[in-house]
Amino acid sequence: MVPETPNIDTHLLPERHPQKDLFICDVADAILKDIMPQMEHPFYSLSKKPETSIRRYEHKGNWLEIVPSVKGLATIYDKDILVYAISQLFAKLKNNEPVNKRVRINAHDLLLFTKRGTAGKDYKALCEALDRLDGTRIRTNIRRDGEEQFNTFGLIDASTVARKFGLDGRLLYCEIVLSDWVFDAIRNRQALTLHPDYFRLRKPLERRVYELARKHCGQQPHWRCSVAVLHKKSGSKSTLRKFRFLLKEMIETNHLPDYEIEIGDDDIAKFTNRNTMPTSREYESWDGFLDTESHIDAKAILKGHDSHAVESEWRAFLGKNEIEPKHPTRHFIKFCKTYVEKRGAAR
Numbered sequence: 408m409v410p411e412t413p414n415i416d417t418h419l420l421p422e423r424h425p426q427k428d429l430f431i432c433d434v435a436d437a438i439l440k441d442i443m444p445q446m447e448h449p450f451y452s453l454s455k456k457p458e459t460s461i462r463r464y465e466h467k468g469n470w471l472e473i474v475p476s477v478k479g480l481a482t483i484y485d486k487d488i489l490v491y492a493i494s495q496l497f498a499k500l501k502n503n504e505p506v507n508k509r510v511r512i513n514a515h516d517l518l519l520f521t522k523r524g525t526a527g528k529d530y531k532a533l534c535e536a537l538d539r540l541d542g543t544r545i546r547t548n549i550r551r552d553g554e555e556q557f558n559t560f561g562l563i564d565a566s567t568v569a570r571k572f573g574l575d576g577r578l579l580y581c582e583i584v585l586s587d588w589v590f591d592a593i594r595n596r597q598a599l600t601l602h603p604d605y606f607r608l609r610k611p612l613e614r615r616v617y618e619l620a621r622k623h624c625g626q627q628p629h630w631r632c633s634v635a636v637l638h639k640k641s642g643s644k645s646t647l648r649k650f651r652f653l654l655k656e657m658i659e660t661n662h663l664p665d666y667e668i669e670i671g672d673d674d675i676a677k678f679t680n681r682n683t684m685p686t687s688r689e690y691e692s693w694d695g696f697l698d699t700e701s702h703i704d705a706k707a708i709l710k711g712h713d714s715h716a717v718e719s720e721w722r723a724f725l726g727k728n729e730i731e732p733k734h735p736t737r738h739f740i741k742f743c744k745t746y747v748e749k750r751g752a753a754r
Contacts, residue, residue: 439601440497441490442592443731446599446622449473449642450545450562452480453611462642469548476542478535481562483611485536487521488512489562490601492583494520496593506593508564508585514578522606530578537566537581545588560588596695597731599625600684602664612653613663615641620666620678630678637676701736708743711753717746 445451450473452458457479464471473480492510499506514533518525546559565584571577585593592598599621608614619640624630632640638650645653654676658668667679697718705714721742725732732738 438494438497439490439603439605440494440598441601441618442493442589443597443599443622444588444592445486445489445562446618449615449640450481450543451483451486451615451642453483453615453641453643455482455611458644464639472546474544474546476539476544478538478542481536481539481543483614485539487523487606488517488533488536488540488583489585489589490605491517491520492585493589493593493598497598500593500596508587508590509582510585511580511582513580533578533581534568537563537568537583540583541566561586562589595731602683604664608664610653612641612643612650613657615643616654616657616668617663617666620663620668624666624678624680626680626684628680631675632678634670634674634676695732695735697735697739701739704736704740705743708740708747709753710747710751712746712750714743717743720746 448464448471449462452475459475459477459479461475462473462480475481491512495510495512496506514530515525518529518533523529540562544559544561546557548555548557563583564586567582569579569581571579601621602617605614605617608617616637619632619637620630623632634651634654635647637654638645638647641650643650643653651670651674654668654670657663658670661667665681665683667681669677669679671677702714702718705717709717718739721739724730724742725738730738
């Protein structure tokens with residue numbers, strides 16, 4: 408069994424705001440959430456210098472471009488604003504409260520939640536981050552049924568900053584309007600829980616590697632990926648040699664939350680689950696809709712087993728493994744087939 412993260416306070420940023428009662432915020436105790444689509448691809452810059460070049464990725468005829476504004480590509484630190492907003496909306500969904508694309512953010516609460524400072528420069532950096540998020544656009548193609556569709560969308564659709572009128576110009580709050588791409592992922596519960604120490608990771612690459620491990624390893628015991636592919640997925644501008652060196656530094660300090668990394672002689676990075684994530688009982692089961700015809704098809708397969716009881720087990724399975732099925736009926740039917748293979752006909 409892999410131990411919990413050792414020497415965690417040595418290699419992480421200090422806990423600036425350890426007392427939760429220091430700030431009043433409806434997500435002060437919320438679980439950190441990030442949507443899976445933006446964990447999969449390197450939409451964010453890992454550099455502190457403005458990155459103004461277009462990124463393009465291609466795979467099996469499909470391509471994805473991330474187009475920055477003249478102010479530069481949104482950085483992985485700018486993404487903190489979206490993680491905060493996503494966490495806030497999921498907290499509301501959990502309480503069965505209505506949500507919409509427009510999210511008002513108390514600037515002070517955001518800085519505390521993301522474990523940042525609260526000096527004047529931190530508020531200024533927040534405004535600059537909003538500009539980069541608003542300016543970053545994503546272009547992609549989708550091929551289906553002999554047609555090719557081109558889509559363009561943003562990380563956010565708009566932002567508003569309110570300041571106190573007068574000499575001090577104190578920042579009061581900001582509002583962001585999430586893009587349909589982000590909001591649809593929230594409504595479809597396409598999200599994963601992040602470790603509370605995510606915001607304490609010092610280096611951009613550490614955050615990105617953690618995101619990839621969280622997305623691909625999840626709660627599985629292990630995940631393997633070649634260093635070359637990991638380098639491509641990370642979006643790092645370092646050479647492969649430098650990337651390998653930085654990865655080995657992470658291995659030596661062994662402070663990545665939730666996962667331990669090792670690299671074999673075959674240049675394959677192996678991520679091992681530390682078993683520090685919440686147990687399956689702490690995850691919500693999938694609550695999407697399954698039509699009546701699904702049960703008709705399921706009963707023909709289940710050989711006497713109660714289809715509704717199996718559905719409950721299937722939903723628990725989805726929750727435990729944090730799966731958001733793209734085709735729920737197909738996934739459920741496949742689960743039913745496996746269920747019968749393991750248990751046989753009902754007696």
